Amino acid sequence: MNHAIAKTLPAREAAGPEAAESSWVDTHDRLRPRDFQRLGEFIHGYSGIKVPPSKSTMIEGRLRKRVRALGMHSLADYCDYLFDQDGLAAEEIHLIDVVTTNKTEFFREPEHFRILADDVLPRIASERRIGPRAPVKIWSAASSTGAEAYTIAMVLAEQRRHIPELAGVVYATDICTDVLGTARGGIFPAEMMTPVPPEIRSRYVMRAKDRTSSLVRIVPELRAMVQFGRLNLMDTSYPMDRDLDIVFCRNVLIYFDKPTQLAVLRRLCDHLRPGGWLFLGHSETLSGFDLPVRAATTAVFRRS
Structure with a gap:
C-alpha cells in the first residue's frame, strides 16, 4: 500500500482487507447535502453521468461498499476522506466503478x-x-x-x-x-x-x-x-x-x-x-x- 495514502485511512484499512471487510456500516446512514452535491459534481465532471437528487438512495447504497472496503463507519467519513483528506486521486476509479450502471445482455435490441x-x-x-x-x-x-x-x-x-x-x-x-x-x-x-x-x-x-x-x-x-x-x-x-x-x-x-x-x-x-x-x-x-x-x-x- 502507498504509505502516504495509508496515513489518511483508518487503522482498519492500513491493517489489511480482512480487517476492512469486518467493519460495521449503518445501512440507514445518509449523505450530507453538501457531500451529495460534491459527489454529483465530481461524478458528472469525470464520467458525464448526471446524478439528480432522485438518485440519492441508490448512490448511498452503492457507496456503502466503499465505506466497508476502506474500513470506515459512515458516508461522512468516506466523503471527508475524498474531499478533505486528498483521497480522491487514489479512490476515483473505485468510486466510478461502484456508481456506474452496467446493465447489459446478449443480443440486446436484437x-x-x-x-x-x-x-x-x-x-x-x-x-x-x-x-x-x-x-x-x-x-x-x-x-x-x-x-x-x-x-x-x-x-x-x-x-x-x-x-x-x-x-x-x-x-x-x-x-x-x-x-x-x-x-x-x-x-x-x-x-x-x-x-x-x-x-x-x-x-x-x-x-x-x-x-x-x-x-x-x-x-x-x-x-x-x-x-x-x-x-x-x-x-x-x-x-x-x-x-x-x-x-x-x-x-x-x-x-x-x-x-x-x-x-x-x-x-x-x-x-x-x-x-x-x-x-x-x-x-x-x-x-x-x-x-x-x-x-x-x-x-x-x-x-x-
Missing part, C-alpha cells in the same frame, strides 16, 4: 444485430478490400461485462461462414475496471445465454465440465477476436484508430446532458471512416445535433 449481419457487414465486404491485413474494425464503446462485444463477435464469426474473407476485430471499452475484468474472462451465468439463438450458442459457448455448474464460457477463438481496455468517454481524445468501420455506443448517451452528448458523438464520429456506421440505443436520438452522419434506419447512422 434488430441491430440482424441489420449488422444482413446489411452492414455484407456492404462493407462489397465496398472495400477486407481480409486478415484489412479487418473490419468494430468498437463497442461502453461494453460493460462484454455481452455486446461478444454478441458482435458471434455475428462476425457467423458471417465469416458465408464471407470467408471477412476478418474482423472488436475493440471493447468501458470506464469501469470491475466489469472489464469479468469481460476478459468471458465467463457468464448460463441464464444470460437465453437470448442467444441455440445454433449460435452451440458453436460459441462452452459449458463447464461440472454439469451442475451454472456458469458458461465464451470459446477461446471468439475471446481472441475481442480486445478489452479502459476508456472514459469524457476524455477529450480517444486512443482508437480513426478508420473504424462500425461504432456501437448504445444506451449510454441517456445518462449525459445534451452538451456532453454532442461532444461525445463528435468524438465518436471522428473515429469512423467515411461510410462507417454508428449504432445508438433505440431510445437515443441525434435530433438537433450537427453531425457528419445521416440516418440509415432506427438508431443506425452512416457517416457522410
